Amino acid sequence: MTSKPRILLVEDDLELGYIIKEYLESKEMTVDIVTDGLEAVSVIITNQPDLVVLDLMLPNLNGIEVCKKVRHEYQGSILMLTASADPFDQVVGLEIGADDFVLKPVEPRILLARIRARLRQPEPKPSNPIIHPTHQDLSYGELNIKKSARQVLIGNHHVALTGPEYDMLLCLVESIGEIQDRDALFHATRGIEYDGKSRMVDVTISQIRQKLAEFGYANSHIKTIRNRGYLFVPE
Template sequence: MTAHQGGGSAGYRALVVDDEVPLAGVVASYLKREHFEVSTAHNGHHALALAWENDPDVVVLDLALPGLDGLEVCRQLRTFSDAYVVMLTARDTEMDTIVGLSVGADDYVTKPFSPRELVARIRAMLRRPRSVTPGSEVGPAQPPRVFGPLRVDVAGRQVFIDDDPIMLTRTEFDVLAALSARPGVVLSRRQLLDAVWTHDYVGNEHLVDVHIGHLRRKLGDDPAAPRFVITVRGVGYRMGDGQ
């Protein structure tokens, strides 16, 4: 996916997927007011077809779709698209959140929700810099960051453990990049939100914990004795030396 340029949200493409046709229409109308190009789908198969055709920058995806549900749509979407995904769910439980984010969603919103807040979250995500990864700086390509067996190639957006590639979502990589940019320095959840989701993110700080959990699992990092991502209780997280 290529970032579209222009003032405000002009040129960005959004795909809204919800089997509640009136709700999908409301969300689409709010996005259109912000100058998004909007497509809508009301089932999973149509959503994937439109995603292939239109290459959206962001997908607003209902979890409880009939037939091919939102989780499976997100799984398949992640095989060909790096669009930001905001999952809509009527169930405000930690497990639903964890499952939704584990298949590649970047954020979640619980129904009923404010369309204005949803659009604010989308705008914040799309303001993430594309050419500069959180924790990196403009300039010559940086050498990989090495933490024991872990190697983080910021320029190439690749992660390896013992030379084996580790597949991360864009958000998981951005969290790791922010932490690895300042080894040994404790970053609060708010600081990580500011670095990865931007300063005007209006969601729950618990989102950081969920992405950290998935990141640790993919890195093979034992939460009880982590080598790479260390919890500092009551404060936040810091990068370990990998030993």
Template sequence: MDHHASASSLPSDSQSRWAAEVLLVDDDAPMRQLIIDYLARFSLRGEGAANGTEMRQALARTRFDIIILDLMLPGEDGLTLCRWLRKEGTTPILMLTAQSEPTDRIIGLELGADDYMAKPFEPRELVARIQSVLRRTQDNQGVRRGATRTHIRFDGWKLDGIRHQLESPSGMIVPLSNAEVRMLWVFIEHPRQVLSREQLLDATRGRSIEAFDRSIDLQVSRLRQKLGDDPRAPRLIKTVRGEGYLFDAQKIGN
């Protein structure tokens, strides 16, 4: 069955029944269609793309709520496409990786992917991960636990949680990934408190993710880089050896 044809033939009044638009980028056509059909059972409208070219064409047609991106693709691989997607915007990315490649998962998270799943996986778990990522994305957009702030200042910096960007004390705009926004909010909400890697993992990605301590370290490293924090003597995000990290901003306010 041609998915693009079936999706475009949907009557306009049925569009409202979809809870979210999902783009699945995977070169395995039978599996792609099976997943798309399964997602529909949970009011998730799926569209398929076999490679980077088809992905860009789909993105030009439709505004997707989440992109499921296979790591192993012909031509441009998943990591290359993840890097491109992060330069273009902040649409959440869930990466599909091989069970035996933890390094690729870590790199994907570092490049800005919001979550990953190792193949093979249960379709119901994929749905749960999609729903979890979408909930966290809503949190980033202001529907956050008991919080209404979307902008906050600290030590001369300004975080814009809507546009996913930082403004430096000199006025330079620094783009952030979804994961970086979440991590920075966690630090800001817990100033001068030691947060363990497990706490950061839980707060930014949820307990469904395997505890990759290294992925948290890499995200902290990227965040320090964007904040201009010297990794050898960090001023804002400090390492507490054997315990975790501490956000040492002196002034936090609206």
């Protein structure tokens, strides 16, 4: 029998914490609650849960700092809870290693869907995998995507994309000339249907543009099509 996923919920609002715990445990998950940021760092590194649900605002150490401290010693998924819809908070969270965001007030069914999607993700690839040439590789000017290695290059420079960033860029490049709406991009990176509320697509696109631009790849290659989505244009 497959063991139940072990979830660590880091949330200082105990009333909300127990509501989430009860709901997730009714869905065959094991949930432990920690209410303090400093304690969370120790518990995450020591216990290595399958997934961490991490509140942004915590006593002693906020969620961003917790994520930063544990990311190099914890390979599981980190899903952050935030009451802020500000894309800047999400950009910072993604940059230091968060895998996804859920806005408060939390809808338990949405949280469950996000958790299940993260638990289905394959193990992360090494940060510098060996490149093996393959007929599936994609190349448009300076942009090269090594699909077998899940690696992106601008010229000879490796672009350090997260898993969701790579998946979203690949979805756009493989659909060259076709507008990809948020539903398609969200599903390509999360494996679940877009809930109409998450800003993850826009935040992830912003991160991709920023990282490609560091190596001189113009933002204009990924165009925003107002009210429709995004489009990859190689030239």
